[in-house]
Amino acid sequence: VQAILTQATLPDVSDMARLTSPLEALFELEGKHVVVSAAPIRLPSGETAGFVALFRDVTREVQAESAKREFIATISHELRTPLTAILGYSEALYGGMVGPLMPTQSTFVRIIHDNARRLVAIANNLIAMAEAEQGRLRLNYIPTDPALIAAEVVESFIPRMKERQLEWRLEMEDDLPLAEVDPIRIRQVLTNLVSNAVKFTYPGGRITVGVATVREPGGGPPQYVRIWVQDTGIGIPLEEQPCIWERFYRSENPLRAEAGGLGLGLSIVRTLVEAHGGRVWLDSAPGKGSTFTILLPLRRPTSLLPHTDEDVYPTIEQAIGL
Ligand SMILES: Nc1ncnc2c1ncn2[C@@H]1O[C@H](COP(=O)(O)OP(=O)(O)O)[C@@H](O)[C@H]1O
Ligand SMILES: [Mg+2]
Numbered sequence: 397v398q399a400i401l402t403q404a405t406l407p408d409v410s411d412m413a414r415l416t417s418p419l420e421a422l423f424e425l426e427g428k429h430v431v432v433s434a435a436p437i438r439l440p441s442g443e444t445a446g447f448v449a450l451f452r453d454v455t456r457e458v459q460a461e462s463a464k465r466e467f468i469a470t471i472s473h474e475l476r477t478p479l480t481a482i483l484g485y486s487e488a489l490y491g492g493m494v495g496p497l498m499p500t501q502s503t504f505v506r507i508i509h510d511n512a513r514r515l516v517a518i519a520n521n522l523i524a525m526a527e528a529e530q531g532r533l534r535l536n537y538i539p540t541d542p543a544l545i546a547a548e549v550v551e552s553f554i555p556r557m558k559e560r561q562l563e564w565r566l567e568m569e570d571d572l573p574l575a576e577v578d579p580i581r582i583r584q585v586l587t588n589l590v591s592n593a594v595k596f597t598y599p600g601g602r603i604t605v606g607v608a609t610v611r612e613p614g615g616g617p618p619q620y621v622r623i624w625v626q627d628t629g630i631g632i633p634l635e636e637q638p639c640i641w642e643r644f645y646r647s648e649n650p651l652r653a654e655a656g657g658l659g660l661g662l663s664i665v666r667t668l669v670e671a672h673g674g675r676v677w678l679d680s681a682p683g684k685g686s687t688f689t690i691l692l693p694l695r696r697p698t699s700l701l702p703h704t705d706e707d708v709y710p711t712i713e714q715a716i717g718l
Contacts (some may be wrong), residue, residue, distance in 0.1 A: 422454070429458040469526035472519040479519065482512040510555050517591065520584055521660045525643070528667045535581060535671055537696045539574040542582065542621050543607045549586040550605050553594055561599035567606035575621045576696040581668045588661035589625040589688050595655035596686070597629030610691065620674075624689040631682040640678070641666050665690075673697035 418435040434449035486509040488494065490502060497505065527533045550564055557564050586605070593603045604626040609618035632640060636647045644659040646652055669676045669690050680686035 428453055428455045430454065465526050465529055468522055469530075472522040472526065475519045476516060476523075479512050479516050483509060483516065486512065506555055513552065517584075517587055518658065521588070521658070521664050524581075524584065524664045524668065525660060528664075528671075533667070533671055535578040537576050538579055540577050540579040540582065541572065542575050542577070542623060542692075543568045543572050545579060545583050546586055546605050546607050546623060549583060549590055550603075552587070553590050556594055557603065560594060560597070562594065562597055563602040565602065565604045567604060567608075569608040572607060572609060572621070573618060573694060575692060575694045577672055577692055581672070582692070585665050585668050585690065586623065586625065588665050589690075592661060592688075593625050593627035593629065593686070595657065596649070596651055597627045598651075601628040601685075603627050609694070618694060620691050620693055622689060622691050624687055626685065626687040628685040631684050631686055632678065632680040633682050637678055637680065 418433070420431065420433045422429060422431050424430070431452045431454050432449055433452075434447055436447045437445045439445050486505050489497065490505045490509060524533070546568070547566060550566060554564075590603065590605065597603065604624075606622075606624045606626070608622050610620040610622050611618050630649055630651060632647060639645050640647060641662050642659075643663040645663075646657060646659040665688075666676055669692065672692050674690055674692040676688065676690045678686060678688050
């Protein structure tokens with residue numbers, strides 16, 4: 397055992413005789429993944445008489461997990477290609493590129509287009525989840541007009557908002573500066589937020605998307621851009637608010653079955669916003685509606701704050717006095 401552990405170069409377990417508390421570790425040895433669980437055997441005198449160690453070969457589990465991720469990533473990419481063709485051709489039809497359509501035809505084409513877009517959004521979320529899990533999430537920072545993205549995302553939901561008899565509104569600050577962000581990811585973030593707002597708001601409600609800059613309290617040039625998606629929908633009870641960011645979490649609510657969804661949207665919103673060095677939060681009350689706000693640095697962050705520590709982020713909000 398000693399020899400195996402030494403070979404596995406696990407300095408902290410290589411001298412197991414000195415083990416004072418139970419230990420569990422995963423290591424690779426000769427191409428195999430092994431979990432070791434070890435604990436000291438204590439004599440009543442307090443002396444350590446030895447240890448028990450259990451070795452479990454988890455190679456198959458580890459391989460299955462990585463095959464599953466690979467599968468999700470591949471299938472999502474494969475889905476996106478034909479969907480892009482469906483989107484392109486239905487846009488061409490709807491736009492009258494091959495001649496005028498009868499009203500019913502154009503309604504049907506629009507339904508095809510809208511649903512293809514929903515599938516693309518699902519595929520994009522699965523791809524982002526797989527990338528984040530594999531640590532392969534790379535951002536492509538480009539000077540971007542956040543108001544333009546917000547307006548385009550809202551526009552893409554107009555058919556669905558009309559169908560659900562929702563009103564919508566844009567609140568954009570004038571002369572917004574460009575933000576150094578990954579425009580594709582920010583579009584995905586806003587798509588997920590607006591999609592939720594539309595799903596969880598009853599007919600007659602209203603959705604507002606706003607964009608504004610944020611300065612440090614001392615003045616100076618703006619440091620952040622704030623984007624909010626507000627709805628007058630069902631709201632989220634306080635006790636559920638921490639859970640909604642978890643993967644596959646969908647809260648119990650009257651619209652849940654009707655609305656559909658995988659419960660991935662918000663976990664991806666958080667992952668993508670934090671990858672930008674930003675922050676996202678929620679204000680919501682049942683029956684009143686919800687406001688999701690994201691705060692993004694206007695400049696690409698040179699070094700990211702570690703986001704494992706829960707209370708790193710409130711300091712950003714405090715810093716800008718929100
Ligand atoms: N705007 C909103 N209003 C009310 N509830 C919301 C809103 N956005 C998200 N939620 C709640 O959070 C859950 C998780 O959202 P999300 O991760 O986007 O998953 P999905 O949209 O697939 O259900 C939703 O199922 C819903 O219960
Ligand atoms: Mg969603």
